[in-house]
Amino acid sequence: xxxxxxxxxxxxxxLGSGLILGSLGVVFFTNTIFSAFSxxxxxxxxxxxxxxSNSHFVAASQLLIYVGAINVLIIFAVMxxxxxxxxxxxRVWTVGDGITLMVCTSIFISQINTILDxxxxxxxxxxxxxxxxxxxxxxxxxxIGIHLSTDFFxxxxxxxxxxxxxxxxxxxxARQ
Amino acid sequence: MIFEHALVLSAFLFSIGIYGLITSRNMVRALMCLELxxxxxxxxxxxxxxFFDRRQLKGNIFSIFVIAVAAAEAAIGPAIVSSIYRNRxxxxxxxxxxxxx
Numbered sequence: 175x176x177x178x179x180x181x182x183x184x185x186x187x188x189l190g191s192g193l194i195l196g197s198l199g200v201v202f203f204t205n206t207i208f209s210a211f212s213x214x215x216x217x218x219x220x221x222x223x224x225x226x227s228n229s230h231f232v233a234a235s236q237l238l239i240y241v242g243a244i245n246v247l248i249i250f251a252v253m254x255x256x257x258x259x260x261x262x263x264x265r266v267w268t269v270g271d272g273i274t275l276m277v278c279t280s281i282f283i284s285q286i287n288t289i290l291d292x293x294x295x296x297x298x299x300x301x302x303x304x305x306x307x308x309x310x311x312x313x314x315x316x317x318i319g320i321h322l323s324t325d326f327f328x329x330x331x332x333x334x335x336x337x338x339x340x341x342x343x344x345x346x347x348a349r350q
Numbered sequence: 351m352i353f354e355h356a357l358v359l360s361a362f363l364f365s366i367g368i369y370g371l372i373t374s375r376n377m378v379r380a381l382m383c384l385e386l387x388x389x390x391x392x393x394x395x396x397x398x399x400x401f402f403d404r405r406q407l408k409g410n411i412f413s414i415f416v417i418a419v420a421a422a423e424a425a426i427g428p429a430i431v432s433s434i435y436r437n438r439x440x441x442x443x444x445x446x447x448x449x450x451x
């Protein structure tokens with residue numbers, strides 16, 4: 175979006191802090207229902223982040239599908255299954271947790287090194303000049319619709335079949 | 351600049367998702383951490399599509415496909431977990447030995 179620079183930075187810091195605290199809450203809350211609501215906070219922050227990076231259609235579908243369907247389904251599963259169990263589910267710090275923390279921290283540090291070492295500005299300035307034309311003619315939602323009905327038509331149909339089969343299978347597994 | 355910040359945020363989300371996926375003892379929490387990993391992948395796709403591919407927006411289409419597959423996974427996962435819970439009265443990962451009859 176075309177905001178001013180300081181407002182843009184402020185919104186980015188706000189969303190980033192919400193995302194980091196929410197994801198830490200998903201992993202480290204002892205009660206599972208708290209971590210399910212914290213997952214909802216993370217998903218809303220990711221959706222606002224998509225709006226900030228000009229992808230309104232993906233933001234709307236993220237808000238509808240993730241927050242409206244997946245998070246509600248997860249909260250339902252937590253409430254359905256977590257009646258008497260979460261009090262004995264306290265966390266003890268074992269050796270495996272320490273090893274996993276070390277491995278994940280090393281993955282994170284190596285990813286940050288790779289991101290900061292790559293010269294993204296050169297790639298941006300080589301691909302920028304052919305992006306200007308036909309920018310304002312059609313909106314991004316129309317562009318996504320055109321691509322879904324021409325180039326990506328077969329994956330679109332296949333994803334609908336996958337979704338149908340998965341939902342029927344979920345009903346069949348959960349029904350008995 | 352927003353680009354490196356978005357990539358660092360998605361790297362953090364990916365790492366904390368993998369940490370939670372490995373160390374969690376509850377199956378529902380493992381599913382939540384899986385959603386975190388998929389969201390990290392989606393942030394990467396949307397950011398690269400916004401910065402490098404503004405004409406064709408193929409990253410947005412791939413992220414929509416990822417969201418659809420995540421919806422299918424989130425329908426299947428709690429169904430299997432509730433089936434295990436109904437048989438075992440427990441959703442702990444290290445106690446799910448349904449196959450050793």
